[in-house]
Amino acid sequence: MTEAMAEYRRDTVSSTAKPVPQPPIGMLAELTHRCPLQCPYCSNPIELTRKREELDTDTWRRVFRQAADMGVLQVHLSGGEPAARPDLEALIASCVESGLYSNLITAGVNISRARLDALADAGLDHVQLSVQGATAEVNDRIANLPGAFDKKLAFARNVTDVGLPLTLNSVIHRHNLHQIPDLVELAVELGARRLEIAHAQYYGWALENRAALMPPREQVMEALELVEAARERLKGKLVIDAVVPDYYARLPKPCMNGWGRQSLNVTPAGKVLPCHAAETIPGLEFWNVRDHGLNEIWRDNPAFNAYRGTDWMPDSCQSCDRREIDWGGCRCQALALTGDATQMDPVCELSPYHDEVQVLAIRDAGRDDDFRYRRFAAAPR
Amino acid sequence: MTTSPELQPTDTVRIPRGVRLREDKARGGWVLLAPERVFQLDPIAREVLTRVDGERTIADIVDDLAAAFDAPRERILTDVRAMLLDLMTKNVLEVV
Numbered sequence: 001m002t003e004a005m006a007e008y009r010r011d012t013v014s015s016t017a018k019p020v021p022q023p024p025i026g027m028l029a030e031l032t033h034r035c036p037l038q039c040p041y042c043s044n045p046i047e048l049t050r051k052r053e054e055l056d057t058d059t060w061r062r063v064f065r066q067a068a069d070m071g072v073l074q075v076h077l078s079g080g081e082p083a084a085r086p087d088l089e090a091l092i093a094s095c096v097e098s099g100l101y102s103n104l105i106t107a108g109v110n111i112s113r114a115r116l117d118a119l120a121d122a123g124l125d126h127v128q129l130s131v132q133g134a135t136a137e138v139n140d141r142i143a144n145l146p147g148a149f150d151k152k153l154a155f156a157r158n159v160t161d162v163g164l165p166l167t168l169n170s171v172i173h174r175h176n177l178h179q180i181p182d183l184v185e186l187a188v189e190l191g192a193r194r195l196e197i198a199h200a201q202y203y204g205w206a207l208e209n210r211a212a213l214m215p216p217r218e219q220v221m222e223a224l225e226l227v228e229a230a231r232e233r234l235k236g237k238l239v240i241d242a243v244v245p246d247y248y249a250r251l252p253k254p255c256m257n258g259w260g261r262q263s264l265n266v267t268p269a270g271k272v273l274p275c276h277a278a279e280t281i282p283g284l285e286f287w288n289v290r291d292h293g294l295n296e297i298w299r300d301n302p303a304f305n306a307y308r309g310t311d312w313m314p315d316s317c318q319s320c321d322r323r324e325i326d327w328g329g330c331r332c333q334a335l336a337l338t339g340d341a342t343q344m345d346p347v348c349e350l351s352p353y354h355d356e357v358q359v360l361a362i363r364d365a366g367r368d369d370d371f372r373y374r375r376f377a378a379a380p381r
Numbered sequence: 382m383t384t385s386p387e388l389q390p391t392d393t394v395r396i397p398r399g400v401r402l403r404e405d406k407a408r409g410g411w412v413l414l415a416p417e418r419v420f421q422l423d424p425i426a427r428e429v430l431t432r433v434d435g436e437r438t439i440a441d442i443v444d445d446l447a448a449a450f451d452a453p454r455e456r457i458l459t460d461v462r463a464m465l466l467d468l469m470t471k472n473v474l475e476v477v
C-alpha cells in the first residue's frame with residue numbers, strides 16, 4: 001500500500017506549485033433546454049433553463065474559439081433540441097472556423113431537408129439521432145409525441161442521403177429493453193455507422209423516474225449478451241457502443257473518464273460543468289462563461305478541482321489499483337445514493353452502500369410507476 | 382473476424398466523411414477524429430494517413446514510404462496493410 005502511494009505521489013506532483021491539468025478533449029455544448037420531446041430519462045436538470053436565459057450567438061462563438069485554443073478537439077452540439085436554435089448553422093460554422101469537429105445530437109423531429117442541407121453546408125461533421133424505441137408505438141409513447149418516430153425515420157434517411165455519417169442512439173430501460181435486436185436492425189437498415197445502446201443513467205429526470213424505468217436484472221444480463229453477439233456479427237459494418245446499466249454492476253463506470261479530466265459541459269445559460277449532473281452536488285460553485293474564460297474555469301474553478309485526480313478519494317480507492325481506471329466512479333451517483341459526493345461510487349463492491357443499491361434496483365424494477373414526463377415547470381418564476 | 386475485408390495493393394482507400402485528420406497542437410502529434418472517438422496517431426500512422434488522399438493506391442503509398450524512409454518495401458506493405466485494415470474495422474477508413 002505504501003509503495004502504491006509513493007508511486008502515485010511521484011506521478012502527480014510537478015515542479016510548479018500547482019499542477020496544470022491536461023486540456024479537455026471534448027465539450028458538450030447544451031445550446032438550449034427547449035425540446036419537442038418529453039423523455040422521462042432526459043439528462044437535463046429538473047429545473048430547465050428558459051429561452052430568455054440562453055447564451056447568445058456571439059457568446060457561443062467566443063466559447064468555441066476558447067475551447068479550440070485550449071485543446072478541445074470535438075464539440076457535441078446538444079440540448080434539449082439544438083435545432084430549436086435558429087442560429088445553429090452559424091454555430092456550426094463557428095466550430096468549423098475554429099477547427100473543431102462538430103457533432104449534432106438531435107431528436108430529429110424538427111429538421112427539414114432544407115435545414116439539414118444548410119447544416120451540412122455549414123460544415124457539420126456528424127449526426128447523432130436519438131430514437132426512444134424501435135417502433136412507432138414504443139418510441140412515441142416514451143417521447144410523449146405522436147408521429148415522432150416517422151419523422152425520425154425520414155430525418156435519418158435525409159442524413160444518409162446528404163452523405164453525413166449517422167449514429168443512432170437509444171436510451172434503454174424497462175420499456176424498450178426487449179427491442180434491442182430491433183434497434184440493431186433499424187440501425188443497419190438506416191445506414192447508421194454507429195449505434196449507441198445506452199442504458200439509462202439515473203440522474204436528473206431519470207432519477208425522478210427510476211421506479212418507472214429500472215429493468216429487472218435478468219433482462220439486463222440477457223440484453224448485454226445480445227449486444228455482444230450483434231457487435232461480433234456486425235464488425236466492420238456497424239460500430240456498437242454500449243453504456244452499461246451500472247446499478248447491477250460490481251464495478252463503477254469511469255464516469256466522464258475522471259472529473260475535470262477529458263471533457264466539460266456548457267449549459268444553455270453558460271455555466272461550465274464537469275458533467276451534466278454536477279450541479280446537483282451542494283457546495284460547488286460553477287463559473288459562467290459570461291464572467292470567465294473557458295481555460296481559466298477549467299484550470300482554476302475550485303469546483304473543477306474538487307474531485308480532480310485522486311487526492312479527494314476515500315482510503316479504499318486510494319489504495320485500489322483501479323483508482324486511475326474508474327476514478328472512483330461517479331460523484332453525482334455517490335451523492336444521489338449515499339448523500340455524500342466524496343464517497344466512492346456505491347456501485348463498487350467495496351462500498352458499504354453496495355448491497356443497498358442492489359436492493360434498491362430490485363425494488364424499483366418490481367414497481368409499476370407512471371412516467372413523469374420531462375417538462376418545463378408550470379409557472380415561470 | 383473471419384469476414385474481415387481483404388485489401389489489395391491496387392486498392393485505393395480514403396478517410397470517409399465524418400472522420401478528420403488534423404494536428405493536435407495542444408497535446409502534440411496528430412489525431413484522427415471520428416464520432417465519439419479520437420485516435421492518437423504515432424508518427425508512422427501519421428506518415429501513412431497523410432498520404433491517404435483517395436487517389437493514390439496502397440502500392441503508390443508504399444512506394445512513397447519506401448523511398449522516403451529507405452526501408453524494405455515488403456515490410457512496409459505488410460505493416461501498412463495491417464494498419465489500414467484495422468482502421469477499416471473501426472469504420473474510420475473505406476475503400477474507394
Ligand code: SF4
Nearest residue numbers: 035037039042080107
Ligand atoms: S432526452 Fe428526450 S426530452 Fe431530453 S433533450 Fe433528448 S430528446 Fe429532448
Ligand code: SF4
Nearest residue numbers: 317320322323328348
Ligand atoms: S475502490 Fe474506488 S477505485 Fe477501486 S474499484 Fe471501487 S470505486 Fe474504483
